[in-house]
Amino acid sequence: MTVTHKQAKGSDTVPFxxxxxxxxxxxxxxxANHNIDLDICTGDIHGIIGENGAGKSTLVSILYGFYxxxxxxxxxxxxxxxxxxxxxxxxxxxxxxxxxxxLVPTFTVLENIILGHEGTESLAKGFEAARVELAQLAAxxxxxxxxxxxxxxxxxxxxxxxxxxxxxxxxxxxxxxxEPTGVLTPQxxxxxxxxxxALKEQGVTILLITHKLREIMAITDHVSVMRxxxxxxxxxxxxxxxxxxxxxxxxxxVRTDGIWHPPSPAQVVLRADxxxxxxxxxxxxxxxxxxISFALKAGExxxxxxxxxxxxxxxxxxxxxxxxxxxxSIQIGERHITAEMPSSPSEIKSLSIAHVPEDRHLTxxxxxxxxxxxxxxxxxxxxxxxxxxxxxxxxxxxxxASLMRDFDVRPPDPSLxxxxxxxxxxxxxxxxxxMSAAPSILLVGQATRGVDIGAIEFIHKxxxxxxxxxxxxxxxxxxxxxxxxxxxxxxxxxxxSSMGIVERKEADARSxxxxxxxxx
Amino acid sequence: MMAELWLQFVLALDAxxxxxxxxxxxxxxxxxxxxxxxxxISLEGKMLLSAFAAASLAALTGSxxxxxxxxxxxxxxxxxxxxxxxxxxxxxxxxxxxxxxxLASGLTVTIGFAIFSQGGQTPFLGREQRFMxxxxxxIEVIESLPIIGPSLGVIYxxxxxxxxxxxxxxxxxxxxxxxxxxxxxFGLRLRAVGEKPEAVDTxxxxxxxxxxxxxxxxxxxxxxxxxxxxxxxxxxFVREMTAGKGYIALAAMIFGNWRPVPVLLACLMFGFLEAxxxxxxxxxxxxxxxxxxxxILVLPYVLTVILLAGFVGKAVPPRAIGVPYAxxx
Numbered sequence: 001m002t003v004t005h006k007q008a009k010g011s012d013t014v015p016f017x018x019x020x021x022x023x024x025x026x027x028x029x030x031x032a033n034h035n036i037d038l039d040i041c042t043g044d045i046h047g048i049i050g051e052n053g054a055g056k057s058t059l060v061s062i063l064y065g066f067y068x069x070x071x072x073x074x075x076x077x078x079x080x081x082x083x084x085x086x087x088x089x090x091x092x093x094x095x096x097x098x099x100x101x102x103l104v105p106t107f108t109v110l111e112n113i114i115l116g117h118e119g120t121e122s123l124a125k126g127f128e129a130a131r132v133e134l135a136q137l138a139a140x141x142x143x144x145x146x147x148x149x150x151x152x153x154x155x156x157x158x159x160x161x162x163x164x165x166x167x168x169x170x171x172x173x174x175x176x177x178x179e180p181t182g183v184l185t186p187q188x189x190x191x192x193x194x195x196x197x198a199l200k201e202q203g204v205t206i207l208l209i210t211h212k213l214r215e216i217m218a219i220t221d222h223v224s225v226m227r228x229x230x231x232x233x234x235x236x237x238x239x240x241x242x243x244x245x246x247x248x249x250x251x252x253x254v255r256t257d258g259i260w261h262p263p264s265p266a267q268v269v270l271r272a273d274x275x276x277x278x279x280x281x282x283x284x285x286x287x288x289x290x291x292i293s294f295a296l297k298a299g300e301x302x303x304x305x306x307x308x309x310x311x312x313x314x315x316x317x318x319x320x321x322x323x324x325x326x327x328x329s330i331q332i333g334e335r336h337i338t339a340e341m342p343s344s345p346s347e348i349k350s351l352s353i354a355h356v357p358e359d360r361h362l363t364x365x366x367x368x369x370x371x372x373x374x375x376x377x378x379x380x381x382x383x384x385x386x387x388x389x390x391x392x393x394x395x396x397x398x399x400x401a402s403l404m405r406d407f408d409v410r411p412p413d414p415s416l417x418x419x420x421x422x423x424x425x426x427x428x429x430x431x432x433x434x435m436s437a438a439p440s441i442l443l444v445g446q447a448t449r450g451v452d453i454g455a456i457e458f459i460h461k462x463x464x465x466x467x468x469x470x471x472x473x474x475x476x477x478x479x480x481x482x483x484x485x486x487x488x489x490x491x492x493x494x495x496x497s498s499m500g501i502v503e504r505k506e507a508d509a510r511s512x513x514x515x516x517x518x519x520x
Numbered sequence: 521m522m523a524e525l526w527l528q529f530v531l532a533l534d535a536x537x538x539x540x541x542x543x544x545x546x547x548x549x550x551x552x553x554x555x556x557x558x559x560x561i562s563l564e565g566k567m568l569l570s571a572f573a574a575a576s577l578a579a580l581t582g583s584x585x586x587x588x589x590x591x592x593x594x595x596x597x598x599x600x601x602x603x604x605x606x607x608x609x610x611x612x613x614x615x616x617x618x619x620x621x622x623l624a625s626g627l628t629v630t631i632g633f634a635i636f637s638q639g640g641q642t643p644f645l646g647r648e649q650r651f652m653x654x655x656x657x658x659i660e661v662i663e664s665l666p667i668i669g670p671s672l673g674v675i676y677x678x679x680x681x682x683x684x685x686x687x688x689x690x691x692x693x694x695x696x697x698x699x700x701x702x703x704x705x706f707g708l709r710l711r712a713v714g715e716k717p718e719a720v721d722t723x724x725x726x727x728x729x730x731x732x733x734x735x736x737x738x739x740x741x742x743x744x745x746x747x748x749x750x751x752x753x754x755x756x757f758v759r760e761m762t763a764g765k766g767y768i769a770l771a772a773m774i775f776g777n778w779r780p781v782p783v784l785l786a787c788l789m790f791g792f793l794e795a796x797x798x799x800x801x802x803x804x805x806x807x808x809x810x811x812x813x814x815x816i817l818v819l820p821y822v823l824t825v826i827l828l829a830g831f832v833g834k835a836v837p838p839r840a841i842g843v844p845y846a847x848x849x
Binding site: 086089096100104106111112115120122170 | 702703704705706707709711712715716718719720721722723724725839847
């Protein structure tokens with residue numbers, strides 16, 4: 001696809017910070033990047049947006065020397081470069097803040113920053129020189145961190161700041177950030193954006209890779225859209241809208257809202273009372289979940305929001321019977337689940353509760369099983385149980401084929417190995433399995449993690465439809481947008497405790513964000 | 521009676537140092553390898569191979585020094601084999617290490633039999649084919665000091681003096697290991713590679729090359745341990761002469777939490793247990809009677825298991841240990 005360029009800057013005098021022409025990258029039969037052209041103006045904040053699997057990560061990896069392009073040219077500040085390794089990229093002035101931080105947790109900030117760029121063989125001298133330079137950098141960009149603190153003691157927001165400082169110390173004047181806000185609270189995200197604006201003022205060029213439209217609209221000057229391994233559009237931010245970008249990303253119109261309509265909740269089906277969970281290892285006495293109380297009604301969606309790692313996963317495991325509570329109780333019908341009378345996943349299943357686990361690779365599917373086998377995990381007896389414990393394979397295949405039709409799983413081939421489906425389709429398999437059991441309570445963890453926008457829309461509609469049929473749904477998600485889109489009530493968790501339950505009409509990103517950060 | 525007990529104690533200390541030396545070399549080797557993220561269960565096998573190489577070369581050439589150099593070369597070659605399997609081909613590190621141990625056990629006996637026809641042993645090495653003890657000067661001076669002279673003299677002449685060059689090298693290896701790991705750029709990168717290889721890779725430093733360097737150093741140290749056994753402490757190679765010392769060194773390394781000085785102390789403690797086990801054989805102790813030496817010899821393993829189970833302290837291994845590094849995105 002050809003795209004015409006209209007850019008005011010990047011004129012004859014100032015070369016583009018990065019200029020790509022015809023970049024190609026193929027993995028086996030998959031073409032991850034096809035004929036990519038991209039110009040990034042010096043001093044801009046440039047966004048690249050696209051769904052999962054659109055080829056953003058591959059492109060970034062090529063820019064940072066992780067992969068070598070099969071074809072095409074890369075120019076950095078007007079000079080043609082061959083980026084064979086990360087060292088080449090660093091030498092060209094490209095710095096990268098990875099989605100998963102590249103920091104040694106047991107090292108201090110200073111050790112992490114100079115790693116690989118120590119200057120001398122003697123560490124003491126290297127440290128001394130680095131301290132002086134870092135003090136200047138910190139003053140110039142307003143990035144204050146304690147150089148002697150150990151990384152693992154830092155919250156993620158600060159760790160990210162160290163990553164930025166590290167890139168600048170290594171001489172980056174082009175900074176690539178790959179999905180930088182995935183682990184941040186909205187407030188931390190705002191702080192990050194302030195830093196990025198300050199960097200821009202100092203002349204640093206920033207390339208922001210994200211799948212969140214809101215971030216693109218909030219901070220970028222230009223935005224490029226990727227779809228199916230190709231660059232499909234370049235836009236000036238001020239000339240576009242989130243709706244337009246979403247449409248280009250997916251390739252068809254998408255409804256980003258308007259799925260939700262008021263619920264009609266009925267009787268209480270599950271009641272948690274002062275629920276608590278302590279860490280199981282004796283040396284670690286930390287509290288994972290503490291004093292969680294709520295009542296879940298049939299026909300409503302209770303969203304559980306929070307930054308990843310604040311006890312939501314454990315709460316889900318408690319409710320699913322995977323872990324036994326340390327204190328408090330869960331009441332489902334006549335059954336009281338307590339520390340003395342713990343439950344099990346099979347009992348939970350028999351109480352008509354279905355569970356879509358957070359990590360579909362680890363607990364949702366067996367990747368080496370066929371789709372048909374994955375489609376009945378935990379329900380083998382019910383669906384395909386033949387005589388004397390035999391599995392009725394014909395029934396297995398038919399069952400899977402019919403659910404694949406209902407849930408639009410592609411390709412609709414029950415004999416295909418689970419690992420060969422895309423993330424979105426794997427998630428649909430898990431959802432189809434759990435929803436088809438027609439539970440009265442559905443526990444959903446990260447319903448759309450790593451799922452493309454088209455599939456997200458489908459999954460969201462399915463969840464609302466389940467709710468309308470009278471199913472009670474608990475939806476745990478780190479995507480605040482998802483929580484706000486679907487939930488009738490929202491419980492916010494911070495550090496294992498509930499920060500309170502907010503009605504939908506009183507909830508917005510700001511108020512929920514504050515609660516996520518632990519501010520009441 | 522008191523003087524006799526004192527002398528026995530001093531002699532036990534002397535034996536401790538001699539018993540600890542191969543443990544110290546091997547444990548330092550283990551620190552280098554494991555701090556870089558490569559589990560090295562093959563310490564035992566490499567030590568055995570190099571003990572054999574040292575004794576064979578010393579017997580054939582008449583030079584202990586050639587034996588030592590040969591031992592180091594053989595040990596490094598097998599380290600590289602371990603590295604090739606674990607680093608380049610991302611194989612299972614325990615399986616690779618175990619394979620080397622089994623190979624070493626068979627190879628040494630088979631080749632020894634072929635060359636020397638003495639049932640897998642090498643010929644006994646004379647004084648000139650071995651590293652002999654070095655007597656330190658000033659023994660008389662210290663013994664003649666007033667009051668503390670006699671007791672200090674015994675310690676000086678028995679415990680400190682009278683060791684061969686490799687014993688001194690072992691203690692030097694501890695200092696060098698500590699310095700390299702914590703005071704040099706190389707050490708920083710080595711530790712980082714064992715904790716979070718991605719961080720090193722994205723800093724533009726090759727993870728594989730760092731790990732190769734680490735296993736090569738481990739090979740050199742293991743070679744010294746092997747040479748010590750057959751051409752310094754002993755006078756020739758005997759089949760299976762390492763007798764689990766590589767595993768004890770591994771235990772000492774875990775016990776000392778992969779830190780040079782605590783590991784040295786653990787080696788000395790395990791060496792001490794070995795030394796008194798030998799001394800207590802068949803001796804009637806007051807009250808307790810005879811102590812089974814097997815019980816004492818099993819202590820290092822028991823202590824390590826207790827440590828790993830988390831009853832005393834906590835073993836904190838490098839985080840990326842045992843995990844082959846694959847670039848993936």
